[in-house]
Amino acid sequence: MGTNKRSRLLLPGLLALALLAACGKSGETRHASGHEGHDGGHTTGTSGLEASFSFAAGHAAANEKSELVIRITDRQGNPVERYEENHEKLLHLIVVDHRLAYFNHLHPEYRGNGEFAVATTFPEGGSYKVFADFVPEGGSNETIGEWLTVEGKEAAHTELKADKRLVRAVDGIEVELALGEPKAGEDTKLVFTIRDDKTKEGVDDLEPYLGAAGHVVILSADAERYLHVHPTDEKGTGPTAEFSTSFPRGGVYKIWGQFQHEGRVITAGFVVTVGEI
Incomplete structure (x- = not known):
């Protein structure tokens, strides 16, 4: 079999494998809360909107009040300026720690130009996940989550086990x-x-x-x-x-x-x- 003929037979197979690998990767990273992001980065939701979460001071420490800033933008990076009230609030912010032992439901103030802010205190250091839950004007409900890091001693990781009595x-x-x-x-x-x-x-x-x-x-x-x-x-x-x-x-x-x-x-x-x- 000549080299050209062998190449023509191999190429479709290689393309198929590449496509399968790409689909598998997409399925592993896409979640109900959007794509997982990194501290201070942007996280993309299911509709293409993006949210960035950052601390006004550049960092946060355990047991100290910190201002958390949330910025919502569209696919082109423009601020999403208008929102619809969803159960009396423009944005619900859910905060949990890495053990799911800590839970906080906050309602940041809208400052305009796609920016929300709220002051809060984290009880311990370590990883916390924050979820912005909102409805852009004329759109549907969107939830975007991201992990943030808080300075200070972190509680030990424990396995989450089902309760015997609810x-x-x-x-x-x-x-x-x-x-x-x-x-x-x-x-x-x-x-x-x-x-x-x-x-x-x-x-x-x-x-x-x-x-x-x-x-x-x-x-x-x-x-x-x-x-x-x-x-x-x-x-x-x-x-x-x-x-x-x-x-x-x-x-x-x-x-x-x-x-x-x-x-x-x-x-x-x-x-x-x-x-x-």
């Missing part, structure tokens, strides 16, 4: 979660029951929190898959609050339910295992 007591309120045996890709109902921690009587006077009976944030153990879920009855007042969602993949997830009672926001976290179909 009950939490927070500030005198008991929150219980029921969700059956969830499986990836299937509709799952999350039912929270809120009670007085001492009397065990149901709390039926929940107050609206950001315009709804409650909010739920869900993260996979590696913080790469993000879900923000709202109640099926947004005007409910307890003692139960139902949410419906679908987990994108099997594995371990942490679920935070947030409810407001007597002016206080109650946040209860639960770790669950989601099975494969």
Whole structure:
């Protein structure tokens, strides 16, 4: 067989292998929260919008108040200047540490020209993931996440394990979660029951929190898959609050339910295992 003929036979095979490799790489890096970025860089969301997260002082240290700046731009690098209110806010910022032990739900102030800012304090050093959850004017909901580093002593890494009992007591309120045996890709109902921690009587006077009976944030153990879920009855007042969602993949997830009672926001976290179909 001549050299030219052999080359013509090999070329299609090599091109096919290259295409397969490229597709595999894209599938590994694309997540529900966008592409993972680096400290101070840009992270691209599913619609092509970009978000950059940076500290105004150039760095942040544990137990010190720091200003976090979020800038939203389009594909050409132009600032996205207009946003629609999403549950009473222009942008929801979720902050978690690398262990998913720390959780904070913040609402940065919009300064205009695509820039938001908020002052916050990180309890320990190490890696934190921040998620900007917003709706650009005329667009759909977008969530973009990125890892940031905070100076200071970092807590030891621990494996996230499913809770044996899905009950939490927070500030005198008991929150219980029921969700059956969830499986990836299937509709799952999350039912929270809120009670007085001492009397065990149901709390039926929940107050609206950001315009709804409650909010739920869900993260996979590696913080790469993000879900923000709202109640099926947004005007409910307890003692139960139902949410419906679908987990994108099997594995371990942490679920935070947030409810407001007597002016206080109650946040209860639960770790669950989601099975494969």
